[in-house]
Amino acid sequence: MSSKRPNIGVTGPDKGGTAAWWFTKFALLLHGAHPIRIRPKDGIPEADIHGLVIGGGADINPRRYGHSEVEDLLSEDQEVSGVRKFFIRLATIFFFPLIYFIRKLFSISSPGIDKRRDELEFELLEQAFEKGIPVLGICRGAQLINIQQGGTLHSDISGYYTEVPRVNSVWPKKKVCLAKQGMLYELLKSQYLWVNAMHHQAVDTLGEGLQVVAREENGIVQAIEHTGRDFVLGVQWHPEYMPQIPLQRRIFKALVQQAEEFNVQYSQ
DSSP: OOOSOOEEEEEOOSSSOHHHHHHHHHHHHHTTOEEEEEOTTTOSOSSOOSEEEEOOOSOOOGGGSOOBOOOOOOOOOTTSOHHHHHHHHHHHHHHHHHHHHHHHHHOOOOOOOOHHHHHHHHHHHHHHHHHTOOEEEETHHHHHHHHHTTOOEESOOGGGOSSSOOOOEEEEEEEEEEOTTSHHHHHHOOSEEEEEEOOSOEEOSOOTTEEEEEEETTOOEEEEEETTSSSEEEESSOGGGOTTOHHHHHHHHHHHHHHHHHHHHHHO
């Protein structure tokens, strides 16, 4: 039996993405994983990968899916006491300026379509599916999982925000509802979740083998899962930027646990 920490690959762009990498790395280290940064210029790492995080970033090349136009602060976790909610609120107030500053400091203008990153991540995802490696897709990563399975995206979700204000913030200001039949609900034990929002696209037609496990009140998909695999989860928000919220940390903890199990099986 292997006692080594599981290696979890974290994808990102060649330029930018430093803040996302740092916060994702912290979330994985916190739960005992060994994060490995993966960028197009680095290629697929030589080290064995036991888990995979497909991070946020540039839009995916629309040629990879059927282009579709839009036509038509804290979690309510019953397990969190009032005292804990108070301290979580204080932590959120403390962390928000720090996270906002770091993202602004290391952010660059959007590079547009990144074909090399698309190719790398689709290849990594295909290998992960073949081997049974657990996968977490964040924002762009959730969309990429859907496309890989034959789904499509809404290229612009602004048309959905006519009666409901559109949120664009690293702060957890958007409320989403979790489906009770999903793995995500079983993991978080909460029907509602406050999340951040930094996206202008979203899942449209669902890919094969996937199910929607979270939506916001106007119907926009906020999380998807693969029904035929142990751990393939895509969330439209950025849990890495909410380390002060226990429910968001559980997502990374679950990924690390699945990667540890895969590592043991892989080493036998």
